[in-house]
Amino acid sequence: MKEMNGKGMTRKMLIFEEAARLFREKGYQATSMRDLAERVELEPSSLYSHIRSKGELLQKICFDCANHFTVSMDEIQAGHTTALEKIRKLIEVHIEIALTKPTSTTVFNDEWKNLPPHKLVRFMEMRKEYERKFIALIREAQERGEVIPVDPELLLNTIISSFRWIQPKTSIKDKWKSEQIVRAISRFILAGLTNRNYQLP
């Protein structure tokens, strides 16, 4: 049985999707293969006809998301714009990924430390490489006087963390429109990055 719902959705894909949902709702460790089997209406043992292990589920979710960020970074890096404009675009990408793929983004953010050891190392290397590129852009913008002279690694950490509350289940989408969220947060962060006049008391 390949087709599940007339739209090219294989049972394997359904399993990965429901796994992501469960990992988000209950956490990776608290999610059992029995929980997952129930969601996709199979007996627990039948899952293993489609996947190798529970760890493989987390792996695919986390690395798919990591690849999404890496591809976006490479595209933006290759563009012919100022460093500040690239930073603005990256901030938009972060918010948009969080808004459009809330499930996998949450798992990516909160559950990656449960990856099997060897994959964990690879995951952390990917993140480090992504951060390295982002920091280079911040530094470049600082050298051009466009961004405040604060340690770029510290700025990056603060910026990336600031998106972690964006995990729309339903409530967020009711309160604010997506475009409004993107613009409001982007404005706040870029206002901070470029405000070289502010002095702490």
Next chain:
Amino acid sequence: MKEMNGKGMTRKMLIFEEAARLFREKGYQATSMRDLAERVELEPSSLYSHIRSKGELLQKICFDCANHFTVSMDEIQAGHTTALEKIRKLIEVHIEIALTKPTSTTVFNDEWKNLPPHKLVRFMEMRKEYERKFIALIREAQERGEVIPVDPELLLNTIISSFRWIQPKTSIKDKWKSEQIVRAISRFILAGLTNRNYQLP
């Protein structure tokens, strides 16, 4: 046996401390009572002479931290300063708590959703109440024209999230002095809040 190390540190306190460490390192669900027993050099069953359950450990860690925030909020709220100045002070408090109590702060941030159901409700109420007060301050500062006119709830979520990377094990403290971190992050966020001239392209 009441005294453990000549400094009023009871075995019970030691258990709570090591529990927080483990919950941070491995996550609440992934930490077993056997792990904890090993850390405090007891047999697993002996733990139950000091505590009632695993959930009680998480409970105390989370609510101690929540109370810390609530007390700080009430102190600052009672002061005779502008709303913006109170916001600045609250931002400092958030960073300082993250720096001085990294273990319990991380557990508070990442593991609260594992609280037993009844305590979970109480925890979420406390957080909601804290946010309500913080939002009122932002709104007041906006009415005085001191803070950018962006939805205050959205600003608060973004600000509070932005501190979540501050979890010093060892590496952070080597790179930056605490005072430097407080000032750098405070400057960035307040620069953003008060920069009413910035326009997105």
Next chain:
DNA sequence: GTCTATAACTTGATAGAC
């Protein structure tokens, strides 16, 4: 591919001797 049955193990917690 899906099932039943089950292996092999870990979990939080308790009973009762000392």
Next chain:
DNA sequence: GTCTATCAAGTTATAGAC
């Protein structure tokens, strides 16, 4: 308060019939 012994329930994953 700490121990040994143990329980009942839950865990991931496999074997083999259909």
